[in-house]
Amino acid sequence: MGMYICVCNAIRECDLRKAARRHGGDPEAVYEILGKRPQCGQCFEEAEEILLEERAAAIGGAFAAA
Numbered sequence: 689m690g691m692y693i694c695v696c697n698a699i700r701e702c703d704l705r706k707a708a709r710r711h712g713g714d715p716e717a718v719y720e721i722l723g724k725r726p727q728c729g730q731c732f733e734e735a736e737e738i739l740l741e742e743r744a745a746a747i748g749g750a751f752a753a754a
């Protein structure tokens with residue numbers, strides 16, 4: 689269970705976070721990787737924040753492990 693980030697495509701926050709760690713690109717690109725097509729675009733701002741957050745965390749983790 690989790691909060692839906694994108695209501696149009698039923699993309700959950702947890703799924704977006706997972707995808708963010710594996711793929712680059714903006715929300716549109718990541719949605720496409722998930723097999724979803726951006727629709728209303730209302731979620732982009734929030735999605736973008738999550739992508740940035742996850743990638744920052746991933747970089748932090750890589751440094752911590754080094």
Ligand code: FES
Nearest residue numbers: 694695696727728
């Ligand atoms: S809520 Fe994501 S495209 Fe509409």
